[in-house]
Amino acid sequence: MNKRRLLFSYVFFDVLAAIISWVCLYVYRKLVGESLSFSSIGAAMMADRTFFWGILLCPIYWVFLHAFIGYYNKIYRKSRMDELTTTLGITIFGILIFFFFFILDDIVTSPKDYVRYMLFYFAVQFLTTYIPRVCTTTRVNRRIHSGQIGFNTLIIGSDAYAHQVYKTVMQQKPAPGNFLIGYVKVDEQSEDLLHDHLVCLGTLEQLPDIIEKDHIEELIVTLHNGQRKHIEMLIALTRDLGNLTLHITPQQQDVLLGAVKTSSVMYEPLISITPEYLPTWQRFIKRGFDILFSLIALILLLPLYIFLAIGVKRSSPGPIFYKQERIGYKGKPFNIIKFRSMKKNAEEAGPMLSSKDDVRITPFGKFMRQYRLDETPQFFNVLIGDMSLVGPRPERQYYIDKISERVPYYKLLLGIRPGITSWGQVKFGYAENVDEMIERLRWDLLYIENMSIQMDIKILIYTVLIVLKKEGK
Secondary structure (H helix, E strand, O other), X not given: OOHHHHHHHHHHXXXXXXXXXXXXXXXXXXXXXOOOOHHHHHHHHXXXXXXXXXXHHHHHHHHHHHHHHOOOOOOOOOOHHHHHHHHHHHHHHHHHHHHHHHHOOOOOOOHHHHHHHHHHHHHHHHHHHHHHHHHHHHHHHHHHHOOOOOEEEEEEOOOHHHHHHHHHHHHXXXXXXXXXXXXXXXXXXXXXXXXXXXXXEEEHHHHHHHHHHOOOOEEEEOOOHHHHHHHHHHHHHHHHHOOOEEEEOOOHHHHHOOOOOOOOOOOOOOEEEOOOOOOHHHHHHHHHHHHHHHHHHHHHOHHHHHHHHHHHHHHOOOOOEEEEEEEOHHHOEXXXXXXXXXXXXXXXXXXXXOOOOOXXXXXXXXXXXXXXXXXXXXXXXXXXXXXXXXOOOOEOHHHHHHHHHHOHHHHHHHHOOOEEEOHHHHHOOOOOOHHHHHHHHHHHHHHHHOOOHHXXXXXXXXXXXXXXXXXXX
16 A cells, blocks of 8 residues: 555545534434434524535535644554544544534524534544544554565664664564665775665665665664764754664663653564654644744834834935845745845945944944844844744855764754844853854754643743843843
């Protein structure tokens, strides 16, 4: 079964469940709420436009909710426990929204009728959704465990440790679903104990080309001790490619520190790293909040923008706004917008970071920077999708290259939209040189590994407090 057919199967049964649940709810309401007989319900259906609108809109509503929560992602990597918890949660959430918007205007004799309708609709919607899902997932998992379905997998490493991991993977019962295509060595001088079992496809330097050529979906990293320095590069590569999952064999300290988390009791525990920092539903909420907040800010700050525009124009000759190319999401360049706080042509000699006592900053520019007012036009960048409210600050390619020479995993930051403010800005502030950029980097890395809506709200609150108190660097 290919992915498209499997996805169609999940969507088809979700649509069918939505239709069946709506019809059952309609009939139940007529029987209980209006005391109609079975024989008269058919005529009522044919004469009621609401019934037909429900058949049309309910499947759209439920499929949208499932897609929003990210249910249709990674359809080959589901478990029956995932099916239970995900379906239960989204059904409860969906029923509450459905009744709040569509059923509360019903004429009922008692509030208990609402509870009765909700419980009935929940039971039917949950069962008609969950039963086909768990059956489909069980069938897919059986095909994975029997070796009929799998994921093109590459082993990173070739020494005795790699050989041990290879044997463990091959001996696991049931099969984990990894089609071992081959392995890559760390370098040409590395010990090679896998050549009798798998094909050597090259070295780490050739890894990006190998992944593209052989359609690799998963990497099993068997590096240890001094070799683990390469893991930073592999993590960055995972983020760049977008659809690659990294499985790292843990060291003893990883186990003791709690870094090894697994939902299966049958397989070798691994540290798994996927390219998704946020669940699908949280990404939608984050983007929606960005758009809403930016629209409100642009409208409310319009009088301030007029004042700042006049102040910039009177402070020194030159344009009101300053545009500079920065590198954003997935390495895409964009023009960041600021109120000009420096003299015209301040970077004629090449890229330069500003400092507290920078002579290029105008007097009015110092005032704006004190309250970070020069950054406020970036709400427009957020609105058009170049930036987010919260995320690592975007840098110029010149400085990205310099940082990456010393810290290769800097490119992990390009896996999300840059932000107006960030954890690095809150904890460290503006960087005046590459060393300080690298020092601030650890806070930005902590952010992307702990991203959540709650974290964004905390960072926004602390940003406002720092600006109002004129604290921070």
